[in-house]
Amino acid sequence: MPDFFTEYFTQLAESLMHTLREPDAYLNKISLTVVVLIVTISLHLLLKRLINKNVNDFRKYLRLKKVLKQTMVTISILLILFIWIQAMNVLILMALLLGVIVVFMVRGLTSNIIGYFVIKAGRYFEVGHRVEINDIIGDVIEINSINFKLLEVRNDLSSDANTGRIIKLPNSIIFEESIEMIGIANTFVWHEIKYVLSFDSDWQAAEEIMREAGDTYFKESVEGNLVHNNHLPSDELKLHPVFSLNTNEDGIILILRYLVDYRNGTSVKTALQRKILTQFNENPNIKFATMDIRIFSE
Numbered sequence: 001m002p003d004f005f006t007e008y009f010t011q012l013a014e015s016l017m018h019t020l021r022e023p024d025a026y027l028n029k030i031s032l033t034v035v036v037l038i039v040t041i042s043l044h045l046l047l048k049r050l051i052n053k054n055v056n057d058f059r060k061y062l063r064l065k066k067v068l069k070q071t072m073v074t075i076s077i078l079l080i081l082f083i084w085i086q087a088m089n090v091l092i093l094m095a096l097l098l099g100v101i102v103v104f105m106v107r108g109l110t111s112n113i114i115g116y117f118v119i120k121a122g123r124y125f126e127v128g129h130r131v132e133i134n135d136i137i138g139d140v141i142e143i144n145s146i147n148f149k150l151l152e153v154r155n156d157l158s159s160d161a162n163t164g165r166i167i168k169l170p171n172s173i174i175f176e177e178s179i180e181m182i183g184i185a186n187t188f189v190w191h192e193i194k195y196v197l198s199f200d201s202d203w204q205a206a207e208e209i210m211r212e213a214g215d216t217y218f219k220e221s222v223e224g225n226l227v228h229n230n231h232l233p234s235d236e237l238k239l240h241p242v243f244s245l246n247t248n249e250d251g252i253i254l255i256l257r258y259l260v261d262y263r264n265g266t267s268v269k270t271a272l273q274r275k276i277l278t279q280f281n282e283n284p285n286i287k288f289a290t291m292d293i294r295i296f297s298e
Contacts, residue, residue, distance in 0.1 A: 036079045044072040112146045115171030119143060124174060125181050130262055132180040138167055147171055182262045188222065191265055192257040193272060195280075195288065196250050202285035203252045207243060209279045210256045213272055214241030221268070222259050251289030 047068055055061045118124065120143070125131050130139050130153065138150025139162070152165040182189055193210075197203055218241055241258040256276075260268045280286045 032083045033080055036076060036083065040072050040076045040079075044068065109146070111172035111175070112170050115174050116143070116145045118174060119148070119171060124179070130182040132182075133169065133173060133177050136167055136169075141166070143171075145171075187261045187263065188225075188259045189262045189265075190257055191260045191269060192255055193269060193276070194253065194255045195276075197252045197254065198287045198289045199247075199251055201252060201287045202283065203245070203254065205283055206254055206280065206286050207245070209276055209283075210254060211241070211243050213275050213279075214243070214256050214258050217241070217258065217268070217272060225261075 048065065051061060051064050051068065055064060125140055127140050127143065130137065131150065136150065136152070137154050138152045140148060141151050142149040147168050147170050150167045150169065152163045152167050154163070195206070195210075197206060218239075222239070239259055241256055244255045244257070246253040246255070256272075258272075
């Protein structure tokens with residue numbers, strides 16, 4: 001520890017011991033401390049009552065209540081320090097505390113500014129791109145020197161629709177968390193539609209309907225809009241809709257996997273579902289798996 005700090009804290013300890021060795025000064029300072037506590041507590045109760053009467057917004061009420069409590073505690077501590085320690089010592093302690101706070105603030109601010117330049121220079125993402133961080137999914141709507149804002153997508157919704165909530169994240173989060181980015185080099189991602197049919201269904205007919213719907217969609221909406229890059233295979237055949245078949249105890253599982261622009265995921269799935277389900281309903285041999293509950297009498 002530097003000599004300055006050693007000397008300072010030594011003098012501080014001696015000052016406190018000197019106070020304790022003088023009964024009169026000791027009692028006077030106790031009395032003043034009690035007075036300070038009574039005044040600050042009374043003031044706190046008075047201001048708290050005013051807040052209760054005049055603030056109706058619950059969130060604002062809680063925020064003001066917290067700020068009031070922290071302010072009164074800080075004032076009480078400072079006044080008591082002035083009573084028990086020399087004023088100059090209190091000022092030095094305050095300056096040291098303020099210096100520590102400033103260091104932490106500047107450290108966080110610097111990380112966010114560096115993060116901003118990394119995002120811009122490295123083209124991590126831009127306004128309009130969709131990102132996923134810590135299970136938070138959203139479309140980027142703003143990037144500034146301190147933070148970036150996301151228009152939240154999905155969350156408790158079953159579709160890829162915007163929830164209307166805006167989430168603000170510090171730029172420094174790119175150094176701390178993994179980020180999944182969509183729409184950086186290509187806006188197309190893989191989605192799928194799944195059906196479970198009963199074992200006695202005409203699954204071949206269902207497969208034909210799903211394949212035809214997927215191929216038609218690919219030719220009309222995907223084929224001419226793809227930008228080939230490292231994220232997608234260069235062989236176009238590998239970009240066509242993929243059909244897969246499986247079974248489990250519930251029935252026959254049919255899955256259609258297809259490329260879709262991430263911005264239109266919900267609308268495309270709805271259109272495909274309407275087309276496929278309409279044709280399923282026209283074929284009486286295509287039956288969805290259902291749970292049968294049978295009650296046997298004794």
